[in-house]
Amino acid sequence: xxxxxxxxxxxxxxxxxxxxxxxxxxxxxxxxxxxxxxxxxxxxxxxxxxxxxxxxxxxxxxxxxxxxxxxxxxxxxxxxxxxxxxxxxxxxxxxxxxx
Amino acid sequence: xxxxxxxxxxxxxxxxxxxxxxxxxxxxxxxxxxxxxxxxxxxxxxxxxxxxxxxxxxxxxxxxxxxxxxxxxxxxxxxxxxxxxxxxxxxxxxxxxxxxxxxxxxxxxxxxxxxxxxxxxxxxxxxxxxxxxxxxxxxxxxxxxxxxxxxxxxxxxxxxxxxxxxxxxxxxxxxxxxxxxxxxxxxxxxxxxxxxxxxxxxxxxxxxxxxxxxxxxxxxxxxxxxxxxxxxxxxxxxxxxxxxxxxxxxxxxxxxxxxxxxxxxxxxxxxxxxxxxxxxxxxxxxxxxxxxxxxxxxxxxxxxxxxxxxxxxxxxxxxxxxxxxxxxxxxxxxxxxxxxxxxxxxxxxxxxxxxxxxxxxxxxxxxxxxxxxxxxxxxxxxxxxxxxxxxxxxxxxxxxxxxxxxxxxxxxxxxxxxxxxxxxxxxxxxxxxxxxxxxxxxxxxxxxxxxxxxxxxxxxxxxxxxxxxxxxxxxxxxxxxxxxxxxxxxx
Numbered sequence: 001x002x003x004x005x006x007x008x009x010x011x012x013x014x015x016x017x018x019x020x021x022x023x024x025x026x027x028x029x030x031x032x033x034x035x036x037x038x039x040x041x042x043x044x045x046x047x048x049x050x051x052x053x054x055x056x057x058x059x060x061x062x063x064x065x066x067x068x069x070x071x072x073x074x075x076x077x078x079x080x081x082x083x084x085x086x087x088x089x090x091x092x093x094x095x096x097x098x099x
Numbered sequence: 100x101x102x103x104x105x106x107x108x109x110x111x112x113x114x115x116x117x118x119x120x121x122x123x124x125x126x127x128x129x130x131x132x133x134x135x136x137x138x139x140x141x142x143x144x145x146x147x148x149x150x151x152x153x154x155x156x157x158x159x160x161x162x163x164x165x166x167x168x169x170x171x172x173x174x175x176x177x178x179x180x181x182x183x184x185x186x187x188x189x190x191x192x193x194x195x196x197x198x199x200x201x202x203x204x205x206x207x208x209x210x211x212x213x214x215x216x217x218x219x220x221x222x223x224x225x226x227x228x229x230x231x232x233x234x235x236x237x238x239x240x241x242x243x244x245x246x247x248x249x250x251x252x253x254x255x256x257x258x259x260x261x262x263x264x265x266x267x268x269x270x271x272x273x274x275x276x277x278x279x280x281x282x283x284x285x286x287x288x289x290x291x292x293x294x295x296x297x298x299x300x301x302x303x304x305x306x307x308x309x310x311x312x313x314x315x316x317x318x319x320x321x322x323x324x325x326x327x328x329x330x331x332x333x334x335x336x337x338x339x340x341x342x343x344x345x346x347x348x349x350x351x352x353x354x355x356x357x358x359x360x361x362x363x364x365x366x367x368x369x370x371x372x373x374x375x376x377x378x379x380x381x382x383x384x385x386x387x388x389x390x391x392x393x394x395x396x397x398x399x400x401x402x403x404x405x406x407x408x409x410x411x412x413x414x415x416x417x418x419x420x421x422x423x424x425x426x427x428x429x430x431x432x433x434x435x436x437x438x439x440x441x442x443x444x445x446x447x448x449x450x451x452x453x454x455x456x457x458x459x460x461x462x463x464x465x466x467x468x469x470x471x472x473x474x475x476x477x478x479x480x481x482x483x484x485x486x487x488x489x490x491x492x493x494x495x496x497x498x499x500x501x502x503x504x505x506x507x508x509x510x511x512x513x514x515x516x517x518x519x520x521x522x523x524x525x526x527x528x529x530x531x532x533x534x535x536x537x538x539x540x541x542x543x544x545x546x547x548x549x550x551x552x553x554x555x556x557x558x559x560x561x562x563x564x565x566x567x568x569x570x571x572x573x574x575x576x577x578x579x580x581x582x583x584x585x586x587x588x589x590x
Binding site: 004008009012013014015017018019020028031032034035036039041042043045050051052053055057059060061062072076077080081082083089091092093094095 | 292429521
């Protein structure tokens with residue numbers, strides 16, 4: 001199993017939308033390396049013919065009759081939002097001006 | 100300390116129903132106890148005094164009835180409670196008041212319980228010590244310098260400190276049973292899908308299981324029977340009747356285990372457990388044999404891979420589940436000064452809102468799911484899950500339940516395992532196989548080691564929750580319950 005580098009942690013943090021600090025990069029790289037070495041022997045078991053299990057119970061879609069039932073009001077749905085405007089979630093700009 | 104806070108849930112329900120006391124008196128006694136000791140224990144993140152007294156008054160007025168009418172309960176802060184702060188012990192959800200109740204909270208209310216408040220935990224239920232709460236750790240009532248277990252340390256400590264007779268936890272890798280073990284209380288993980296996850300703040304969706312915490316087995320069964328059962332709002336909820344766990348607990352309490360075969364997992368021996376834990380476990384086995392049980396050694400060769408499989412599967416699911424905390428729909432938003440893009444604000448918000456263990460697991464999960472590593476890590480872990488399930492199913496051919504210590508060690512001092520995450524993860528060594536398989540398991544106090552509680556774990560086949568309660572109650576009938584010493588001297 002490959003060791004995890006500081007640069008790789010930085011890349012993963014970007015993918016995860018986590019603005020980690022330089023200190024955190026150093027710390028996480030070391031810690032994740034220890035964890036990955038500890039779990040590496042998982043590759044020693046389970047041959048190709050073993051099917052994977054994603055859930056311990058079979059998943060089925062949840063159907064109900066198409067009858068309208070009360071749901072959260074718009075006000076309730078927006079009640080925890082950090083910013084809202086005219087009944088909608090307000091977000092920061094998605095594209096910068098130069099984009 | 101009021102006598103009312105020493106009573107079991109079953110005793111309280113009966114005393115209230117018989118009008119020997121009132122629900123308001125019971126709620127007040129527990130709220131006063133919280134006022135008296137929680138600055139030392141820190142089991143609660145939020146106490147809902149007003150809501151509790153109002154709910155108790157409705158019980159006293161006869162407006163609400165149910166099997167646990169008037170009995171107080173504390174709820175882990177990862178469960179949505181309408182209008183009552185719910186943070187998952189994270190800064191990213193500070194101040195959030197859900198606009199709805201989790202299914203199990205609806206059921207608690209329908210059963211007449213009185214919710215005292217929300218209990219402390221490791222942030223997003225990630226941890227084994229409640230040291231990763233963004234609001235400070237919970238202290239173990241047995242020794243305030245030691246951890247109360249995790250992630251449900253607050254729920255377990257609230258019971259051990261007599262702040263509540265019942266509590267709700269969630270168990271993803273042992274987060275109900277391990278805190279139960281180190282605080283000398285009872286914690287049960289029901290069959291996955293036996294209790295609804297609707298309204299839980301998801302950590303690892305294929306593993307998360309809400310369940311009961313109590314000071315004795317019968318109370319745990321009573322609470323289990325109230326919260327369990329099919330929920331059409333949860334696609335993983337099992338549409339089958341709930342086993343009669345209360346009847347099973349009462350049968351077990353008679354102390355007869357004739358014909359019951361207990362499997363001891365061969366591969367769990369020599370795992371580095373503390374000697375005191377091993378002796379308490381073996382003494383309990385001898386006590387169960389005296390009640391008529393038969394001990395059978397069984398081999399579960401893939402259990403040794405459970406811990407690594409869990410620490411790939413759980414973070415992978417967490418990295419996906421926690422993507423919803425983006426500073427848009429609820430909770431914290433940081434850095435929105437008009438000059439930054441949505442992506443920058445999102446990254447700054449998540450950095451400010453998540454603590455170190457959560458960030459570590461998000462990054463680990465993102466790694467395990469990434470192209471090039473998926474087959475080696477996540478895919479392989481899912482195959483190991485199959486092998487562990489097969490080990491359990493093979494064991495059920497020769498035994499009724501599997502037994503083990505709940506944890507390899509007793510409550511450790513704060514800070515002693517935080518520097519090495521994998522050392523911390525070992526706390527869940529014995530509890531994790533059951534989560535990967537999906538079956539029920541319970542931890543019952545079985546004695547002391549160096550003056551601290553030791554837990555005895557009983558694992559059962561899927562939907563055979565009643566079986567584990569029978570054995571648990573039988574063990575309790577012979578070894579008794581534990582009384583925490585620390586706070587009594589200083590309260």
